[in-house]
Amino acid sequence: MEQLxxxxxxxxxxxxxxxxxxxxxxxxxxxxxxxxxxxEVIIVQKRKAEKGFGKEYPDRELYPNSEMxxxxxxxxxxxxxxxxxxxxxxxxxEARQTPIGSENxxxxxxxxxxx
Numbered sequence: 001m002e003q004l005x006x007x008x009x010x011x012x013x014x015x016x017x018x019x020x021x022x023x024x025x026x027x028x029x030x031x032x033x034x035x036x037x038x039x040e041v042i043i044v045q046k047r048k049a050e051k052g053f054g055k056e057y058p059d060r061e062l063y064p065n066s067e068m069x070x071x072x073x074x075x076x077x078x079x080x081x082x083x084x085x086x087x088x089x090x091x092x093x094e095a096r097q098t099p100i101g102s103e104n105x106x107x108x109x110x111x112x113x114x115x
Contacts, residue, residue: 001059004063014030016028018082019083022093023046024041024043024090039076039079041082043073043089044062044063045061046059046062047060
């Protein structure tokens, strides 16, 4: 699998990965017109190998597209807010991966179904 680059440029914006844990990452964005850096917290996307536009693409990791913003990508105002969102996303993803039957799994009270 081709990993998402930790540094890249899109147009005039430069992206630098500050932190990554699993599929969750924080990027710092520098734009010449901005007075201070921007930050984005993302869930790294995975794509299978495919052929398109006359080119072959390997299995790879990608930055979320704009349609996924708010679901798999966020733009906190500060590094501190980005760190908080990073920790929140990791905690939510870990909670969803809790095995059924463990002491931390949830129970749907309305139907008595363990989730």
